[in-house]
Amino acid sequence: MTAMTALSPWPHRWAVLLCVLTFPLVFVGALVTSTDAGMAVPDWPGTYGYNLFLYPWTTWLFGPWDLFIEHGHRLLASLVGLVAIVTLVVCVRTRAPRAVVWLAVGALVLVIAQGVLGGMRVVLGDRPLAMAHGCLGPLFFAWTALLWVRSSTGWARAAEPGTYRLARWTAAACGVTYVQLCLGAFLRHVPGDPSPRAFGHAVLTHVTLAVVIVGLVGLVWLLSRRAPSKGLRQIATAMAWVAAAQFTLGLGSWAARYALPGWVQAAAPTMTGSVGAAAALGWTQSLVLTAHVAGGALLLALSAAAALIAWRDAKDGH
Structure with missing residues (x-):
C-alpha cells in the first residue's frame, strides 16, 4: 500500500464541514451588521450574564430580532470554533501531510482571533475593531477553502x-x-x-x-x-x-x-x-x-x- 492510498479521508471530511459551516457564519455576521444588531448583547463572552450556551432558549428564540440574530451568530461561531479544534485533532492523529496540519493550525488561530476581535468590539464599542472583524471573517473562510482543497486524498494525484x-x-x-x-x-x-x-x-x-x-x-x-x-x-x-x-x-x-x-x-x-x-x-x-x-x-x-x-x-x- 502506497503512502498516497494510506492517507485517511477524515481530515478532508472535517475540512469540508468546517468550510461549509463558515459560509453561513459569514452570512449571519453580515446580516448582524446590515440590521445594526451588533451591540444587541452588551457583554462578552457571556450573554446578559449567562453562559453563552445556557442562555434561556425561549428568550433567545422569541425575544427581539437583534438579540436573536446576535446571539445566534455567537452560537454558530462557537460551533465553527469547535469544528476547527476537531479538524486539527483529526489531522494530527491521522498523521495528515504537514501542509494540511499547518493549514488546520492556521484555521484554529484565525477563528480564535476572529472571536476575540468580535468580543472586544462589543466590550469596547470600537468601530475599527468592527472593521478588522469584517476583514478577518472572509480571510478565515478563504483559509478553510484552502484546507478543503489541500486535504483532499487525491491532491497530489490530481496534479x-x-x-x-x-x-x-x-x-x-x-x-x-x-x-x-x-x-x-x-x-x-x-x-x-x-x-x-x-x-x-x-x-x-x-x-x-x-x-x-x-x-x-x-x-x-x-x-x-x-x-x-x-x-x-x-x-x-x-x-x-x-x-x-x-x-x-x-x-x-x-x-x-x-x-x-x-x-x-x-x-x-x-x-x-x-x-x-x-x-x-x-x-x-x-x-x-x-x-x-x-x-x-x-x-x-x-x-x-x-x-x-x-x-x-x-x-x-x-
Whole structure:
C-alpha cells in the first residue's frame, strides 16, 4: 500500500464541514451588521450574564430580532470554533501531510482571533475593531477553502501540468478581491461623520476595483479553458458566475444604501434620495447588502482555491 492510498479521508471530511459551516457564519455576521444588531448583547463572552450556551432558549428564540440574530451568530461561531479544534485533532492523529496540519493550525488561530476581535468590539464599542472583524471573517473562510482543497486524498494525484501565467492571474484576482472586501468593511463601518472627500475616494475606489475584479475573473476563466485540470476549470466557471452576481448585487447595494445616483435624480426630479445620504434600510435592502458581503467572501474563497490548484499545476509543469 502506497503512502498516497494510506492517507485517511477524515481530515478532508472535517475540512469540508468546517468550510461549509463558515459560509453561513459569514452570512449571519453580515446580516448582524446590515440590521445594526451588533451591540444587541452588551457583554462578552457571556450573554446578559449567562453562559453563552445556557442562555434561556425561549428568550433567545422569541425575544427581539437583534438579540436573536446576535446571539445566534455567537452560537454558530462557537460551533465553527469547535469544528476547527476537531479538524486539527483529526489531522494530527491521522498523521495528515504537514501542509494540511499547518493549514488546520492556521484555521484554529484565525477563528480564535476572529472571536476575540468580535468580543472586544462589543466590550469596547470600537468601530475599527468592527472593521478588522469584517476583514478577518472572509480571510478565515478563504483559509478553510484552502484546507478543503489541500486535504483532499487525491491532491497530489490530481496534479496536471499547468502554466505560471494562469497561476499569477488567479493569485492577482484573489489578492484584489481581498483588498476589495477590506474596503467594503471600511464603508460598512465608517463613522457617522466621515470626511466627504475621503469617503468619496473610498467609494470611487470600491467601484473601480469591482470593474477590475470582473476583468480579472473573466481573464482567469478564459485562461482556464485550456487548463488540463477539470477541478480548476470548474472553480473558474463558478468564479465567473459569482463575480457576475456580485456586480449585480453591488449595484443593488448602492441603491439600497445611498439611493439613486445624482444623474438619475436629475433626469427624474420626482424621485427622492441622493448620493451620500444613507437610505433607511428595510428587510429587502438589508438582505441585498448581506448577500453582497457573503458573495464577496465566496468569490475570495473560490479564487484562493483556484490559485492553490493553479500554482500546484504550474510547478508540476516545470
